[in-house]
Amino acid sequence: MTATCILEMDNIIKEFPGVKALSGVSFKVKKGEIHALVGENGAGKSTLMKVLSGVYPHGTYSGSIKVEGRVQSFQNTSDAEKAGISIIYQELSLASNLSIAENIFMGDEPTNHFLIDWDSMQYRANELLDRVGINIDSNVLVKHLGIGHQQMVEIAKALRTESKILVLDEPTSALSTSEVDVLMNLLVNLKEQGVTCIYISHKFDEIFRIADSVTILRDGQTIDTKSIDSLNETMLINLMVGRDLSQRYPKRQRSETKGEKVLELKNYSLFDYKESKERLHHINLSLHKGEILGIAGLMGAGRTELVSSLFGAYNGKSEGQIFIEGNEVKINSPKDAMKQGIGLITEDRKNLGIFPVLSIMENMVIANLDNIPGKVMVQESEENLLCDMFVDTLKIKIGSIEHKITSLSGGNQQKVIIGRWLMRKPKILILDEPTRGIDVGAKFEIYNIINRLVEHGVAVIVVSSELPEVMGICDRILVMRDGTITGEVMHEEATQEKIMSYAIGGSD
Ligand SMILES: Nc1ncnc2c1ncn2[C@@H]1O[C@H](COP(=O)(O)OP(=O)(O)OP(=O)(O)O)[C@@H](O)[C@H]1O
Ligand SMILES: [Mg+2]
Known part of the structure; x- marks a missing residue:
């Protein structure tokens, strides 16, 4: 059994101030499979992958990581990369003022006599772009790309190093249907070449399309690992949410008259x-x-x-x-x-939605200051009360509303933005x-x-x-x-x- 496992994470515990993100997660992945990691917002998926990829160095969590049977204690992400682990993060992390090629090779530019070898960089970047199936010149600046193409560049970047384990954290959230197809085919291709893939997604059709097995996390704990053949969508949803959610859309009385x-x-x-x-x-x-x-x-x-x-x-x-x-x-x-x-909740959280240096509460009230009684001088207690109410209604998983918004899981950040506009009581x-x-x-x-x-x-x-x-x-x-x-x-x-x-x- 152990022999076929390329990755074994055992009893991983990771805490943040006021939040226990992982409380004893065990996670095993077989060599050469596509293994889906699922769970509700805040379940701990991204955190587990950041532990794996050295974002949280050894010593800041407890538990053990074995890659191909060998115990690993990564100090940083390049340690993990050297061990063959590449990760594509949930929030895009490209430098928008640099070219595609510069982004792909950032920190690892090919050199020729100590100078950056632009030709070779461009050539290799184009090759990688080709491999992910996009047809854009690698000299183009990232800021000119749509969010979908930026995601493909991230993938090309991850493929730059010879990865044995490729982790994708919600890679398709911004992709169009045809780009999703390209990605799915690419992953199946990589699998045939022996790459193991850990795939995080909230989209069931993708999971059932490509995954071989699924691990379900809930509240920082492993619920189960199952082969995809033993599951259907309803079973998977129920394992994720821990209750019976048979209906996907709430019923609503539609009036006859406009x-x-x-x-x-x-x-x-x-x-x-x-x-x-x-x-x-x-x-x-x-x-x-x-x-x-x-x-x-x-x-x-x-x-x-x-x-x-x-x-x-x-x-x-x-x-x-x-x-x-x-x-x-x-x-x-x-x-x-x-x-x-008019209120707008945008698709692009990072650029138009959240203010990363501000707290959860500040992010919620930011469009809202003139709506709260007392005006100009915002009454803090009032703000607190409203925020708490929305945190509650939206079931936002947080330690405290004083924490930075970036401490929240991706999905929970989205809920904060929704809370922001609800507080403003828009007409449209x-x-x-x-x-x-x-x-x-x-x-x-x-x-x-x-x-x-x-x-x-x-x-x-x-x-x-x-x-x-x-x-x-x-x-x-x-x-x-x-x-x-x-x-x-x-x-x-x-x-x-x-x-x-x-x-x-x-x-x-
Ligand atoms: N840097 C941090 N500081 C404080 N708390 C954090 C930090 N990162 C994550 N958390 C908390 O840890 C828990 C797990 O978060 P994580 O991002 O792993 O969830 P997730 O399963 O990836 O959710 P999603 O589907 O929304 O992306 C959440 O409660 C989150 O608020
Ligand atoms: Mg996440």
Whole structure:
């Protein structure tokens, strides 16, 4: 048994101030398999992998790590890399002002007579890009890449060293369907070449597609390790959440009559300065009080551009008209948008969402200061009370609201951002990929909260790439392709086929 294990982590305990992230986790991985690691937000998945990869050095945790039967005590990440362990972290960590090639070889640039050998670096970078299946020049600066391509560059970077164990922490949360396909095929390929892979994901279809076995963590403990063949989705969900969660989307009473119109776009177009081309063409849409409107479409269809320009956060010039409750308004900045009662929860936590140096509480109240009685001088006790309430409702797993937001697990950071906008009580709340990286149990809570908001008259726009999610929660779905709206589907008549045919422009 031991002979076939490439990795054995035994009784790992890791504590942070006020939080026991891992309380005795054991984790065994067989050589050459794709092993999925699953569990709810805050279960300890990323922490376990950071212990493995030397981010938390030997001595800051207890328990033992064996790689190919040999006990290892990594002092840092390069020790772990030397032992053949590469990890792609949950939050992208590229330097945006450097080129793709520079990012891939950062700290390990090929040299020729003590100088960086740019030609060889470029050549090897291009090779790696080829291997991950993207066709972009490695001289391009990372800041010009979309989030999907940045993720592929991270993978190329991890493949640079000869890894025996490749760890991917939620690698597909930002990828489009076709990029996910490329990645899945790549992992299966690597497996055939003998690479062992540890795969963290909240997406069950991926797990069932590529994993050989699954380990379930809950509250810092190992629940079980199972072969994928012995499981189905419901069993896996129940093991993760520790209760029976048979329903993925909460029921909601949909009213027959539409509420009053809160938002209307007439002939709305958007010109992108950077690319100097039109990204949105003559969009007409309306949104009603108490409605959940979904916006579906493939990556690049213009969904994020639409909602971010509505929020005044897009570097471009818009044409056409925006009406809020019947009055024409101009929105040139997020401040304008907030004044009109629009809130946006973005898909890109790191760049637009969280303030990494601030505490959980500060992150929650930051858009919110003028909403709390007492104004100017914010009453701390009031803030505390509200924060505690949302931490509670959203089931955010924290030590204390005074801790830095970066101490939270990825999914829990997302919940803090959601809390921020809920506190502001917007008229229109836009959620762009709201449940990306969020576990099944918490998704259910978030859907419940959205439902409660619309019951109170808020109008909600949800942009999501997860078709079952859009179909599960929205009253009406608009489908976008190439910067235009190509179709409208009502909740009752929504099918994946119908939405996809509008999204890819099939014959219908
Ligand atoms: N640097 C840190 N300081 C303090 N607490 C931390 C730190 N890193 C993680 N934690 C806590 O440890 C617990 C486990 O977090 P971890 O990031 O491992 O969860 P996860 O399973 O990866 O969740 P997710 O699915 O949301 O990414 C959480 O309660 C988290 O708040
Ligand atoms: Mg994580």
